Amino acid sequence: MTQEKEYVPLLKVENMKKYYPIKGGIINHTIGHVKAVDGVSFEIAEGETLGLVGESGCGKSTIGRQIVGLEKPTEGKIYYDGKDLTALGKAEMNQIRTDIQIVFQDPYSSLNPRKHIYEILAQPMLYHKISDKSTIDKDLERLLDMVGLSRNVLGRYPHEFSGGQRQRIVIAKALSLNPKFLVCDEPVSALDVSIQAQILNLLKSLQKELNLTCLFVGHGLGAVNYVSDRIAVMYLGKIVELGESKDVLLNPVHPYTKALIDAAPVPDPEIEAGEHGILQGEIGSSTNPPAGCRFHPRCPFATEKCKTTEPMLAVCNGVGVTPGHMVACHYADRFISEGKAGKV
């Protein structure tokens, strides 16, 4: 997208790890860790949207929560605009706090049931002096207009709205602080399919309009692809493939990405289910991840090397592969040259 321009990442995540301790035993000591995120690095340029996909429990939401500061990474750094968020003091943090906002998955619990929409939207704006008493009405109207709602929602309570409308209000709330970076944590997963499309369209147009930089977390490849410039595929706390959306989707290299794409149902009765083969086995344990390549117990191409040596995320080269496409697989080059990646 921005090949000619100089590549300046707005957000850079370096070797992020998040371990949750498991308490147990008689004296309630730590007996192990859930390795939700285990060494993840990526960059997002200004105005770009990175999609993050993976199965439930692979740690994709955890990454989002750490970027917005709800949790502190166990290890690793998060650079926003060149500043390390994990090392900032309270005063400095407060300054850039409003720059990074989040939209949660469940719109039903994202709005305080005891407040009407006016309070929900106006309070943060007034507190951060983005607006004042004399301009707040106008600002709210502009904000609601942006997300496609009329101003008469202001006097009503959250329970009077449908899921789609609530998600619009949640988006309006996140945008009310003029953020530069928006984390969308599965924003459409809890909505009806028809509403999903509306919200996705809304997000996409807002990205353009406001030049928002986004991290879009999701498990539906279709939705993620629709809004993202690049896609990162996660498996068990690690990124296994990262590249331009169309490359990852049309020319997947990693066997897991391939399986993920094939798992999506095709709306064609002629094509039989399971024609591509469905991934066997369960997602591994994040407490005690498999040695070597984490995907090896489920990978049809796994060899002895895969069981012992962990592959690093590296740029892969080959015919028909866009530069910058990164994969964590020992046999990436072979899959590309044989065209085998197409079949699992």
Added chain:
Amino acid sequence: MNKSRNKNTIDITNESYLQTVFRRFRRHRLAMFSLVVLLVLGGAALLAPIIAPYDPEALAGPFAAPPSAEFLLGTDQIGRDVLSRLLYGMRISLLVGIMATLISTVIGVVLGLIAGYFGGIADMLIMRFTDMVMSFPYILLVLVAASIFEPGLWSIILILGFVDWPGIARLVRGNVLTLRETNFVKGNIVAGMPLRHILFSEILPNTTAPILVYATSVLALSMLDEAALSFLGLGIQPPDASLGNMLNGAQSLTVLTKQPWLWVPPGLMIVVLVIAINFVGDALRDALDPNSSHRR
């Protein structure tokens, strides 16, 4: 079929939260009746100086006279008017109950908020302290307090206020634990809202309903406790009247069998007040619970 029918149905979307609560509350006949009883008794207690026929501490007539036109509920053993004492006694009992409930609610809410929101060591210390207070026999505490301070109105209010809060603290803590994980609380943290906003504007309003319900039972309990302590002579000291210390005079068999006007009215008042408060609390629980809207 015709549209005019729809106009008569209640438009839930346009009523405020309080209206909804009151509409649900009204369905409980017993609670409405209890509320009226409470209002009448409370009003009578409030207006005691105006409506009481005699000075409650003055010797107005003969000793232990049975009810008559002159003394509607008779006189006590030293000739004070029982009706006047009853009105003033109710005033004191209600005051003790309400003040003790207020104190314990404030303590419970503050400690519960801190324990629930911050967790960790603060939570551990507060909850262990709560357990300690809960398991402590308060009669003993009162005995000690009474021997150190002068027993009286404010010492009993403070003592009851300081022993009744653990239940509220636990309730609030439990609610805060679930609320702090909700998206709207997290969203406001991300939005950079200050701690006082998160605690008092986002979390607390969502726990008021259970607190209110619990507070009604604390109110009933602390009135019972006051009666018990005053009956033992450790609470409100004569000549001040309270429902409890009026019963104190009814410890002998003669009084119990021959002079029922001395103990039946205050005893009945305690029972009526406590039952009415409990009914109101029960209805409040149903009215404030959004899931109970389809019952009845």
